[in-house]
Amino acid sequence: MENNELYLRFLETSKRIGIPIKKIIDLLFILVSKGSIDNNVLVRKTGVSTNVLNKVKKDLSFLLEPTSDKTKIKEEMIENIKKIYSNYKVEEFFWKFLEDNSYNEIVNILDDYFSFRPNPRRDLDQFFAIIETTAKRAKLMDFFADIKRKRILFIGDDDLTSIAVSILGSAKRVTVLDIDNRLLELIKKISEEKKLGIETFPYDARKKLDKSLCDKFDVVFTDPPYTIKGMNLFLSRAVDAIDKKNLAGRIYACYGNSDRAKERFLPIYKLFLDLGLMVRWIFDKFNRYEGAVSIGSSSSLFVCEVTPQADSNIKGEYEGTIYTNN
DSSP states (O other), X not given: OOHHHHHXXXXXXXXXXXXXXXXXXXXXXXXHHXXXXXXHHHHHXXXXXXXXXXXXXXXXXXXXXXXXXXXXXXXXHHHHHHTTOTTOOOGGGGGGGXXXXXXXXXXXXXXXXXXXXXXXXXXXXXXXXXXXXXXXXXXXXXXXXXXXXXXXEEEOOTTOHHHHHHHTOOOSEEEEEESOXXXXXXXHHHHHHHTOOOEEEEOOTTSOOOGGGTTOBSEEEEOOOSSHHHHHHXXXXXXXXXXXXXXXXXXXXXXXXXXXXXXXXXXXXXXXXXXXXXXXXXXXXXXXXXXXXXXXXXXXXXXXXXXXXXXXXXXXXXXXXXXXXX
């Protein structure tokens, strides 16, 4: 099969399944580079859900060894695929500019503590990010000058991003709110050992944000439950926490879904608009997780700026459901 014919075949797969052609090429590039790969690892590396991965594998089965718990390209097809990759860079390589000595320092410190994170609570929609994601979050925030001398609030922090941010050592204030006391105790322990000065408070987002925390922060980071109600609630609390006098206030928010359910992103975009937030950047599949295979073990990172019209949708107590399973 000629290169152009092969690429056209990829385009047809892309159109038929609804996955970007870039994702298909990323997947094949990784397979050519790494050889046989466990399917769960492939999900995490590509950010493609298991459902979509299986559909791609079925559609391109002529390229692959018989189906198993690992995926491998047939030896006789490798050279044909390689010819497509002139000057190609897999998507994850784009972030190498973030990986310097401070990135490595964050990873090394987190590596001492990540194994102490408690088991994820499914009733709270907890899926833990991998170390590299937590380090990248901190480096990206630093790159955008959202750490130095800033007051930063984390509404939920089961990925220990507050630790990574504090390791860089230049924030004016770092505060963590979380419903899970196990995580708060771990963050507090690390903060004391490393002298990071992180504040921790137990908080259920269904409760009204305490007045002492309203209008007090320059930056808010949150990775809410991936339901429209959960996003609305957590983002409303984030808007309440932002200092409205700071016209450069920012909210970092995560949201993930399968590539085959793109329509589920539409209410999220509308939600940002309704809250008076301007989406400055969207980093697709930025966050990578242990588990969460139904959404490709990944989620996008939205960087939003607060406009003068910013206002929370939920002012007081909230009694509705926000988690996936309740």
